Each structure stands twice: as C-alpha cells, then as structure tokens.
Amino acid sequence: MKTIKNLLAEYNCDALLLTDGYNIHYNSGYAGHEGYMLVTKDKTRILTDSRYTEQAGIEAPDCEIVDIGLDGYAKTVKRLLEESTLKTEDKKLVIGFENKHISYEAYKKLADTIGDQAELIELGDSVNKLRMVKCAEEIEKLARAEAIGDEAFSHICTVLKPGMTEREVALALEVKMRQLGATGLSFDTIAASGEHSSLPHAVPTDKQLARGEFLTMDFGCVYEGYCSDMTRTVFTGSKDEISDEQKKVYDTVLLAQTESLKHIRPGVSCKEVDKVARDIIAKAGYDGFFGHGLGHGVGLYIHEEPRLSQKCDEILQVGHVVTCEPGIYLPGKFGVRIEDMVVVTEDGYRNLASSPKELLYIS
Ligand SMILES: [Mn+2]
Structure with missing residues (x-):
C-alpha cells in the first residue's frame, strides 16, 4: 500500500x-x-x-x-x-x-x-x-459503524408514529447510536417529512409526522474513529394512503439504487456507476430531479474519495468504501433517497448495511 x-x-x-x-x-x-x-x-x-x-x-x-x-x-x-x-x-x-x-x-x-x-x-x-483503499481493520470498524446505524433504524421503526416531530425522530436515532457504542455522529442527522423531504440536506424541525407522507432519515455515527452513513425513506400511513406519484418515485429510486449497486466491482469507473442510476431516474421522467452525485467514499471522514459522480474518473478498487444513494427531489412536494454503504470486494461488493429497502408503511 x-x-x-x-x-x-x-x-x-x-x-x-x-x-x-x-x-x-x-x-x-x-x-x-x-x-x-x-x-x-x-x-x-x-x-x-x-x-x-x-x-x-x-x-x-x-x-x-x-x-x-x-x-x-x-x-x-x-x-x-x-x-x-x-x-x-x-x-x-x-x-x-x-x-x-x-x-x-x-x-x-x-x-x-x-x-x-x-x-x-x-x-x-x-x-x-492514500485513504481510499481501506485495510481489513478499517473495514471492520466501518462495518460496525454501519451495523449500529442498522440497529438504530430498526429501533426507530418501532417508535415512529404520526404526531412525532422530526426533531424527536433525529434525537431518538442519535441516542440509540450512542447507546450502541458510537462516540459521535458522522454528520447532523436528517429527518425530513412531507414537503421537507424534497430538501436533500433538510434540518429537522418541529414539524409533526403526518399520514400520507414520506419521512427520509439520513444518519450515521462514528465508531472508533470511522464513520457510517445510511438513508431510509419510510411512508407514514397505510398502503391505501400512498399516491401513484409517491409510489412511482419510491420504486424508481429503489430500482436506481439496486441496479447501480450491481455495477460496483473492481475495474469499473465511478462515473459509470453514477450513470446507471442517473439513466434509470431520467428514463422514469425525473431528469433534473437528482442533483447530487450517486455516492462518496467514507472512512475517518464522512465524505472522502472516491466520489460516485458524473465527474469522477477514478476506477473502483478492492477496499474502496462508498455509499450508493440515489434520490429524487420534487420541490414543494416530496423527496425520496435510499442509501447503503458498501465495500468493494474481488467479486463485486459487500453491503455493510442490512436494513430493508422495500417501502415500510408505518401507521
Ligand atoms: Mn451519504
């Protein structure tokens, strides 16, 4: 190295x-x-x-x-x-x-x-x-950090209910991660519901969760110096309360996420992976509503090289740890983002996140 x-x-x-x-x-x-x-x-x-x-x-x-x-x-x-x-x-x-x-x-x-x-x-x-390729010890710390995120997500799913505020959601995630051994947060927790979810980096407010809305939670912690990052979007309400547009946007983001993940392997350029997700989103009619890059490296710091973006020519190598986080943001309406953190392996990748990605209806 x-x-x-x-x-x-x-x-x-x-x-x-x-x-x-x-x-x-x-x-x-x-x-x-x-x-x-x-x-x-x-x-x-x-x-x-x-x-x-x-x-x-x-x-x-x-x-x-x-x-x-x-x-x-x-x-x-x-x-x-x-x-x-x-x-x-x-x-x-x-x-x-x-x-x-x-x-x-x-x-x-x-x-x-x-x-x-x-x-x-x-x-x-x-x-x-120099920090792009992670050694086994670093990968295990990153994996534990992401596993803490998974545990916090399954915890939050048991306490979420309409009427809870975005700030309460963020705090509950943070407390759980700290209880599980995190020494800090890798960035300010995002909990954005309804209209707020169209802001990719929304700051949690006193807005209460309401029925018929998306809630996007993007959060991560620091464990032994290493960061984690994950995003899940859930629906507060029952299956018959979701609109066709909400369903279509969620399904499109999920498809973009799972299909682009399949292209993560050594030898593939970062921008190629970004393009897979971007094309799926554009084809569904949401060209221009996915403004940020598909993902970024994670390590000691939350945003590292390489970037899964349209501009990054870097070639993926074994040991790179990157996020895969497509989103669709419809200003004034709602947004959806789904994010996992993965490590590139000889034959593809290992997903460090294990939380479910099929849409969860919380009511
Ligand atoms: Mn991220």
Whole structure:
C-alpha cells in the first residue's frame, strides 16, 4: 500500500506539510485534529499546542511531537527546517503542502515566513487518496459503524408514529447510536417529512409526522474513529394512503439504487456507476430531479474519495468504501433517497448495511 513517504519521492519533495486533521490522523494515529504534520525522509513530526501534546505523544508514538508554544505554526516550521540536515546554502527546499486544506491566512503566513528558503508545491488530493483503499481493520470498524446505524433504524421503526416531530425522530436515532457504542455522529442527522423531504440536506424541525407522507432519515455515527452513513425513506400511513406519484418515485429510486449497486466491482469507473442510476431516474421522467452525485467514499471522514459522480474518473478498487444513494427531489412536494454503504470486494461488493429497502408503511 502506498504511504505518505512514497509521496516525497513522487513529488520530488524534501518535506511534506500536512494540515488536514484527517490526513494527519490517518498517517500518524494522532486524532486531535489540531496541528500540522511535517514529514521528511527520516523523521515525522507533529506540531501542535500544549492542549494536545500529551495526546499526540500517546497516539502517535512513531512521531516526534513539537509544541509550537507562542511561535505559532509558520515560525516553528521555519525553525525545524533550519535545524534539519535538509538545508543547504545554495538550494531552496521543496515542500509539498495541502493546498486544498489550508486557510488563506495560514498559507500567507507560511509563504511569508519560509518563502525565502523553500518552494511550496501543491499536493492536491494526493494525500487524501492514500485513504481510499481501506485495510481489513478499517473495514471492520466501518462495518460496525454501519451495523449500529442498522440497529438504530430498526429501533426507530418501532417508535415512529404520526404526531412525532422530526426533531424527536433525529434525537431518538442519535441516542440509540450512542447507546450502541458510537462516540459521535458522522454528520447532523436528517429527518425530513412531507414537503421537507424534497430538501436533500433538510434540518429537522418541529414539524409533526403526518399520514400520507414520506419521512427520509439520513444518519450515521462514528465508531472508533470511522464513520457510517445510511438513508431510509419510510411512508407514514397505510398502503391505501400512498399516491401513484409517491409510489412511482419510491420504486424508481429503489430500482436506481439496486441496479447501480450491481455495477460496483473492481475495474469499473465511478462515473459509470453514477450513470446507471442517473439513466434509470431520467428514463422514469425525473431528469433534473437528482442533483447530487450517486455516492462518496467514507472512512475517518464522512465524505472522502472516491466520489460516485458524473465527474469522477477514478476506477473502483478492492477496499474502496462508498455509499450508493440515489434520490429524487420534487420541490414543494416530496423527496425520496435510499442509501447503503458498501465495500468493494474481488467479486463485486459487500453491503455493510442490512436494513430493508422495500417501502415500510408505518401507521
Ligand atoms: Mn451519504
């Protein structure tokens, strides 16, 4: 597996400076998400402040921990470069930095402070991409996180009833996930009913669940650092209360989800998988009502590479963990989304979610 040190050679750099907390976590074990990581051929250092130095020392035993004190990050990087054996009089050092994950202010400070002695080159998504292929241990954590989601979903199905508010639904899911061992949420829980379900990222409100409506629940938790993500849409009401349009939209999303899943296997491009779902939705007459990508990678962070989207040329590989979540959103009316999280295997994929996808009528 490619490691952070491989990037030093690939980019012909003397050092790499990581500023994305998830990348620092992945490459060192330090999960404080506050700090920089300076990687050279012979040493890896974590720069942070006194709130995190002890934690970093425990979590990242292979790294040298540097307290930035009152100097701040840029000056500390400058001092470390000056003390290092890398420095030669006549040649500027080449330092790769995470251009997609640094504030303009922090970049400016860095450039102003070390610009004379070092050339800063952009690493783009290269460090993020090291995280795409998950090892067995990571997959088991992701699987457990998703299983917690499954358990929370079966729990919520036993307590849902008309009159409950969206906020109560979200809270019940969250409490259940925490009781089952989650340390946090991978994102703000979505519970959107009726008209609200046409907003892909609706915020739960005090609206009560009413008969004859869809309720979309999109939720996930963090388990041992790893995220889960799943969405189910249920119908609050009985079978004879659903409209033809509601039924058609649900069936179309379900077909798009199950058919696109069948295309997930090593060697297939991300955009090909997206196209399968998108074509089914367009053919049913809902072209333009599925605005987002089909899915995304999941790991330490909820949205990772690769993306199952129209723009992503990445080829699926064994160990990629991605979501598959088509949706149809009819503004002012309703929306439906169904989402599983799967891991790519030699012969296709393993679905980490096991909750039912046939429409559940809750009354
Ligand atoms: Mn998702």
